[in-house]
Amino acid sequence: MIVFSSWSGGKDCMLALHRVLQQNDYQLHALLNMCDRESQNSRSHGLKKELVQRQAAAMNVRLVQQDTSRGEYEKDFKQAVRQMQEVGVEAGVFGDIYLEEHRTWIERVCSDLGIQAIFPLWGESTEALAVELVTEGFKPLLVSVHTDHLSRQFLGRIYDQEFINELRTMEGMDVCAENGEFHTFVIDGPLFKQPVAYERGMDYLKDNHWFLDLN
Numbered sequence: 001m002i003v004f005s006s007w008s009g010g011k012d013c014m015l016a017l018h019r020v021l022q023q024n025d026y027q028l029h030a031l032l033n034m035c036d037r038e039s040q041n042s043r044s045h046g047l048k049k050e051l052v053q054r055q056a057a058a059m060n061v062r063l064v065q066q067d068t069s070r071g072e073y074e075k076d077f078k079q080a081v082r083q084m085q086e087v088g089v090e091a092g093v094f095g096d097i098y099l100e101e102h103r104t105w106i107e108r109v110c111s112d113l114g115i116q117a118i119f120p121l122w123g124e125s126t127e128a129l130a131v132e133l134v135t136e137g138f139k140p141l142l143v144s145v146h147t148d149h150l151s152r153q154f155l156g157r158i159y160d161q162e163f164i165n166e167l168r169t170m171e172g173m174d175v176c177a178e179n180g181e182f183h184t185f186v187i188d189g190p191l192f193k194q195p196v197a198y199e200r201g202m203d204y205l206k207d208n209h210w211f212l213d214l215n
Contacts, residue, residue, distance in 0.1 A: 001025055001026050001027070001090050001091055001116075002026075002027050002028075002029050002087075002088045002089050002090055002091075003020065003026050003027070003028060003029065003089065003090070003091045003092060003093050003118065004028070004029050004030050004031070004032050004064070004081065004084050004089050004091075004092050004093070005017045005020075005028065005030075005031050005032065005092070005093045006032055006092055006093065006094045006095070006106075007031035007032055007033045007052070007063070008033070008042065008044035008045050008095075008183075009033070009042065009044075009045060009047055009051070009052050009055055009185045009186065010044070010045060010095075010140065010183055010184045010185060010186065011133055011138065011140040011159060011176075011184045011186055012095030012096070012097065012121060012129075012176065012178075013093075013094075013095035014095075014133075014138060014140075014186045014189065014191070015095065015120075015121060015129065015132065015133050015136070015138070016093055016094065016095040016118075016119075016120040016121050017031075017093055017095075017191070018136065018138075018189075018190065018191055019120040019121070020093050020118065020120055021191070026091075026093075028061060028062075029062065029084055029087065029088070029089050030061070030062040030063060030064045030084060030089075031052075031056055031061060031062070031063045031064065032064050032066065032077075032080055032081070032084075032092075033049075033052050033063060033064065033065045033066070034065075034066050034068050034073065034076070034077060034080075035049050035065050035066065035067050035068065036067070036068070036069070037067040037068055037069050038069070042065075043068065043073075044183070045143055045144060045183040045184075045185065046143070046144060046183075046206075046209075046211050047143065047185055047214065048214065048215070049065055051185065051196070051198065051214055051215075052065065053065070054196050054197065054198075055185070055186070055187075055196050058192050058193060058194055058195065058196045059191050059192050059193065060193050064080055064083075064084070066079070066080040074109060077109065078109065078112065078113060081113050081115065082113065085113070085114075085115065089115070090115055090116060091110075091115050091116035091117070091118050092106075092110060092115060092116075092117055092118065093118045093120065094106055094117060094118065094119050095120075095121055096119055096121070096122060097121050097122065097123075097124065097126060097129065097176060097178050098122070098123060098126075098178060099178060099179075103117075103119065103122070126174055126175050126176035126178060127168075127175055129176055130159075130164050130175045130176055131161075131164070133159070134159070134160055134161050134164065136189065136190055137188075137189050137190050138186055138188070138189035138190070139158055139159075139160075139186065139187050139188040139189060139195075140158070140159035140184035140185065140186045140187075141156065141157070141158060141159070141184060141185050141186070141187050141212075142154055142155055142156060142157045142158075142159060142163075142182055142183075142184055142212070143155070143183055143184060143185045143211065143212045143214065144182060144183040144209050144210065144211045144212065145181070145182045145183075145209065145210050146180055146181050146182065146208060146209055147205075147208050147209065147210065148208065149170075149173065149181040149182065150181065150182055151210075152203055152210040154182065155203055155210055155211075155212040156200060156212055159184055185214070198214045198215065199214070199215045200212065200213075200214065200215075201213035201214065201215050
């Protein structure tokens with residue numbers, strides 16, 4: 001089955017794709033990265049579009065970047081998927097773990113398109129998924145934190161076992177940040193031909209989040 005991967009550049013979509021590619025039943029056509037029409041950024045984690053391009057190149061995989069806005073997200077998502085259907089794509093891979101609202105939207109949209117929605121991580125323990133991610137050798141970098149949960153000082157940290165242990169001591173913290181506590185950008189791991197090159201810019205605050213500006 002030919003699939004696309006719904007892509008933010010972060011750890012959960014990376015682990016979901018990794019699991020799928022370990023099965024001989026699936027062939028990846030492309031990563032689908034939804035981008036802000038009014039800026040040069042990816043919508044999900046505020047990353048520059050060029051960084052996601054660099055990540056895809058380091059993985060040696062095709063990347064589709066679809067411009068959109070909040071009000072037209074579903075329409076533009078469907079348009080991008082329909083174009084991939086023309087070359088044989090039959091399913092999408094999603095990194096969601098337990099947010100029912102997200103899954104309901106994805107399943108409805110995929111049903112409208114006549115494709116299968118695949119959730120390799122769904123319903124699993126976030127503790128176990130965190131350990132699996134690190135054990136498999138992925139290196140996610142913290143690129144944004146919600147001010148209600150983590151301080152600015154966490155930006156730029158590698159999501160490793162030491163960091164997971166710290167998260168476990170924080171009350172109400174999901175170690176996979178499924179509730180938006182923080183976001184990551186994976187810079188290396190078993191799906192990469194080489195690490196992603198980047199330079200750290202200035203941190204900035206926007207909409208109750210601290211962001212790490214990567215170049």
